[in-house]
Amino acid sequence: MASHRFDTAGATTRIEPARLTGATVAFGDRVLWSGLDLVVDPGEFIAVLGPNGVGKTTLLRVLLGQIALTAGTAMVAGRPVRRGSTHIGYIPQQRSLETxxxxxxxxxxxxxxxxxxxxxxxxxxxxxxxxxxxxxxxxxxxxxxxxxxxxxxxxxxxxxxxxxxxxxPQLLLCDEPLSSLDLRHQQDVTRLIDNACRTRNLGVLFVTHEINPVLPYVDRVVYVAGGKVCVGTPDEVLRSDVLSELYGSHVEVFHHGDRIIVLADEERSSHLHAPEISDKPKEIG
Ligand SMILES: Nc1ncnc2c1ncn2[C@@H]1O[C@H](COP(=O)(O)OP(=O)(O)OP(=O)(O)O)[C@@H](O)[C@H]1O
Structure with a gap:
């Protein structure tokens, strides 16, 4: 992982794409997630994972200055977040481009x-x-x-x-850029974003339900579930014990070849999932 940017004079200047400290978002009485401490380094590729409706897009919208934190601070490129920052590149959740x-x-x-x-x-x-x-x-x-x-x-x-x-930009926010793409195009898009991350030394937050196409590239994952957030390397976070504690219910993480499959018991954690609630275990990745 690259962590330094070189200016034209050859001196090393370290620009921190994003920093969240004690970050909490609540809508009324509903706490979406709380106590998030996260520094996104230059050249770092971070996947944001978790079931539907837990607040992954909200995390991106906080950094875009569109949603205010209930507690804590959010900085982008060393400054408090603000709308319209040119330091941020944003790939919104896919909408039809037909016009x-x-x-x-x-x-x-x-x-x-x-x-x-x-x-x-x-x-x-x-x-x-x-x-x-x-x-x-x-x-x-x-x-x-x-x-x-x-x-x-x-x-x-x-x-x-x-x-x-x-x-x-110094920070690239990607909201489910793999949805509606077949496997080959998922791999192409992930590789492109990884290439931009490494060659441009920009920090990437990549929200996805598709864990496996991004696993070879990610430095860390931010896993959101049960109103809490867990941050670490894939090996540290994508474990049955860690995710069971995060969800507050039993979660199994299976390794099948290079693939990781996360199975959460939706019945016991149905309050975490929106809007399609199933009584069957749900494969998240
Ligand atoms: N401005 C808002 N006011 C009130 N509630 C909101 C607001 N923005 C988002 N929410 C709620 O917060 C929850 C989390 O939404 P968010 O889109 O961040 O989830 P998500 O994890 O990205 O979900 P998905 O994986 O389904 O895209 C949802 O229940 C949503 O309705």
Whole structure:
């Protein structure tokens, strides 16, 4: 894991992408999670895991400045969180990109620089270069000029990653970027994000229900369940005893070849799961 960034003068400057201290989020009487201490290092790939509805997206929204902590502090790039920070690249949970407007991939990537504003900035040479570089870095050059409606889900996800990277952020927040992708595209997208993490020295928080495609790449996991959060390496956290304590009910972690399968007894922990509650054990990863 890289932990230092080199400036142009060759001196080492350490920029901390994110830091949460004693972080707690509650909505009314409902405490979503509490007491989270987490420092995201430069070049560190962290997976955020846990069942539905426990507050994984909320964690990203805290760092985006969209949800205020009930207690504790949240910093991004050494400063208190604020909305609209260019230090953050964000890949939101997948929404359909279908639109009647003739938007192309490179338009989408450009929106990472200037939102949905259209104007003279569109024609600046440096802006064009940044967009071209971001598109090339995710291997999307061949289809960046095609209307988005004519691109596949995997191609759109590459363009979303380029959009998140175009401001050269220090922190990349990814909210279930693997959903709706087949295994090959899950692996491609995970590799791309890992490559951005290592080569750009940026911190990555990657929310996912698919543990196995990301396992080869992650440095640490943040596991949210039962109103609590556990942070550590996959070997430290993805264990039956650790997760049973976190869930407050029996959880089995199986190793099958390279794969990890987490089975939680939904009946006993159904209050942790939303909205589809099953009386069968649920495979989380
Ligand atoms: N602004 C808000 N006000 C009240 N409740 C909220 C707010 N934002 C989120 N919640 C609730 O907090 C809970 C956690 O939501 P969140 O989307 O963070 O969960 P998640 O772990 O990302 O779930 P999933 O895996 O299903 O995407 C949900 O029950 C949600 O309805």
């Amino acid at each position: 009647t407007a003739p938007i192309r991939g490179r338009d989408l990537v450009g929106m990472g620089i200037d939102g949905h504003k259209w104007g003279f900035a569109r024609f600046s040479r440096s802006r064009r270069r940044r967009i071209d570089e971001a598109i090339a870095s995710v291997g999307a050059t061949a289809f960046a000029h095609v209307p988005l409606t004519m691109t596949s889900g995997g191609e759109q996800q590459r363009l979303r990653i380029a959009q998140a990277l175009v401001t050269n």
